[in-house]
């Protein structure tokens with residue numbers, strides 16, 4: 047059964063990948079005749095959307111099988127949660143597609159889904175037993191709804207990104223094109239990290255260090271070759287020739303897994319930059335400029351509305367899942383409906399951020415470019431909650 | 447600023463009105479010059495208190511301040527940033543230390559020291575965070591009051607026949623020459639087509655008004671009311687008695703009074719269970735019985751339940767949560783040795799939690815009497831035995847061993863972790879450790895909280911409002927035929943693209959030549 051489940055996950059990944067490729071096929075090409083180009087985009091887009099739908103069904107099967115095998119809803123560790131966020135984003139896109147029939151959004155949502163699923167797979171995939179605090183049906187309800195809300199926010203981010211590519215991506219100079227390019231580079235870092243992790247996993251790389259924390263000897267396992275090692279760490283065993291770190295962290299970075307987390311971050315940054323460099327060498331212009339060509343004929347008012355609509359649909363769902371159900375569950379599990387632990391606080395921050403977005407849009411008329419930047423900012427807040435809070439500021443919720 | 451509030455149509459409007467209440471014509475010249483009256487459409491030009499012209503009193507100023515959405519956005523953003531800063535380092539509730547004043551500096555250096563000094567380490571309970579939330583609350587109340595009446599008025603009277611200027615100046619608008627003989631047919635086709643799209647359509651002579659989703663305009667207000675209830679309840683929790691939180695430790699086999707109540711809780715059994723072959727806890731459980739006193743003060747069991755994480759015990763207003771479970775030294779087995787013969791005379795169990803001085807144990811034909819007990823033994827500066835706490839961290843006991851018929855016997859010290867053979871080498875008997883008995887101690891959080899139903903209702907109202915406001919929209923289409931020309935104007939409070947597409951779909955079958963968006 048676990049084998050079959052694994053194949054469904056792989057199937058999902060491939061379907062999302064083919065869907066992305068199919069979307070791209072529709073958009074690229076040097077057709078001067080708008081009519082013909084439109085037909086082509088439609089033909090490929092239809093195929094792509096079907097691939098995405100089948101992919102979502104595959105992932106749903108994967109989730110159900112995992113529930114059957116593990117006996118609990120698969121949102122209890124980093125792999126499971128990020129994979130679910132990916133699922134939610136694709137689902138959200140499909141819903142929006144049937145409301146607005148927009149193919150172009152898919153051309154960007156699907157690659158981001160591929161990135162998310164790849165990123166998820168970089169974390170340990172085994173089923174872990176649930177600690178008592180997580181043993182509740184609320185785990186499924188609360189996290190699912192919160193993730194669905196975030197999936198819609200992700201779609202809003204993508205629509206905002208396309209909007210920005212359309213409006214400012216074509217500018218040669220300026221602050222906005224620069225930041226836009228930065229956003230793309232950061233996305234590439236996720237890709238780079240997933241690729242490096244995938245290779246390291248495929249060859250079974252592992253190195254273990256021993257070092258001291260507060261006078262106790264501890265072990266630290268590296269799943270990626272050490273660019274930077276623990277302070278005064280000793281290699282105790284390694285699966286390959288690359289085992290000595292190039293540097294060691296200074297003494298003040300002494301948390302339990304701090305050095306390996308830093309190592310991972312450095313790998314992500316460098317692999318992302320390297321990917322970016324390669325892309326630059328091939329296309330010989332800014333990435334945002336290239337993407338601008340693809341989206342320049344779109345109706346930007348529609349994109350603006352899409353971004354807003356996704357947030358409007360997501361906001362009540364997020365409120366219910368990430369705040370109200372969270373409070374009910376916290377009250378059941380800990381006897382307090384609100385603890386101000388970092389994860390919770392950042393859910394509140396996300397919510398406040400989007401409510402500021404809504405008020406700005408409504409009363410200050412922040413539509414268009416500003417609104418799109420806010421949608422990007424909201425996604426950054428979600429990612430901070432997902433990554434920084436889990437890895438750096440671990441609270442009661444911390445997965446990994 | 448605004449002098450003339452009488453419209454050309456003859457209607458007298460209240461001071462401050464921007465669009466005529468009756469026909470919708472822009473009343474002010476500077477407004478008439480703008481190409482679109484979009485901005486005024488939310489309250490259809492109704493006057494709001496906060497925009498009162500002329501001399502303002504201090505109350506007017508405060509009112510304007512709190513009713514401003516700009517201020518609300520600032521308050522929201524400040525709260526957001528401040529809440530984020532509070533997560534840089536763990537809050538005092540989460541640190542493993544009773545001395546935060548040194549903890550932050552030790553752990554996080556200079557930054558940590560300032561974190562503590564600025565009061566950020568316990569900020570969510572601070573007066574200024576409270577003040578910030580209160581200000582959002584006040585703002586919510588005032589902004590809603592400020593707008594609710596103008597909105598009500600704007601929504602109540604929907605005139606079908608609007609001034610041509612009003613229709614032309616809408617964000618979505620269209621005009622077209624029509625054949626006068628086709629007019630009736632066209633209008634009735636339009637009515638039918640719009641009805642098919644679930645619009646409520648009204649007709650007045652040659653004018654149509656199609657409207658749907660009006661109730662969704664109340665969504666934000668209902669949402670805000672829910673938030674007000676929620677915030678108010680959350681802030682009221684500071685009132686004593688509303689929300690009590692306490693903690694009680696109960697050892698297996700023991701009974702403790704539940705703080706702030708007349709009830710007692712007995713721990714019949716508590717244990718932790720691990721997953722097979724894994725170092726992960728599967729379950730913490732306490733089998734508890736609640737006892738209540740009758741008129742004579744005698745205790746009777748009234749409720750029996752296993753407490754698990756995620757399954758608190760509920761009895762009347764009280765809830766008990768499984769918060770902690772630790773094994774503790776419950777008793778020591780001691781054996782009495784006869785030094786002369788080297789023989790063991792027997793063993794006895796000392797239950798540390800139920801010790802009483804002068805307690806006697808029978809060991810073979812001997813009697814052993816407890817003289818003194820120090821749970822957490824130490825010596826003070828005069829070399830006198832003392833106990834540092836009531837926790838059995840380092841129990842020390844003094845016994846007297848009595849042989850049959852004796853009135854007083856040998857004194858023997860037992861101190862955990864010490865070998866006292868040298869001191870007492872003249873004694874006949876020795877008491878040695880034979881084993882330790884552990885018991886589990888459950889930490890139960892005790893709560894009563896009267897605010898929960900209110901929080902719940904607040905949250906529910908908030909959600910209903912959100913759903914109303916976001917999953918429906920208020921759309922209106924005005925159509926008027928005048929002098930062989932059809933004028934169409936439309937307004938929605940959100941999602942303009944969808945509105946335009948809908949109009950296009952309506953027009954297609956009628957047939958009107960309207961192209962507003964690309965399909």
Ligand code: HEM
Pocket residue numbers: 398401404405408488512513514515516518522582583585586589590593597666667669670673912915
């Ligand atoms: C955290 C607190 C708040 C939340 C979550 C919140 C939420 C919302 C939401 C969801 C909407 C609807 C937006 C839309 O339809 O796009 C809204 C509208 C609005 N909010 Fe708030 N709000 C908050 C605080 C405030 C405050 C303090 C004010 C006070 C000035 C305020 C004033 C308004 C106004 C005037 C509207 C427009 C209502 C209309 O359409 O007629 N909000 N709010």
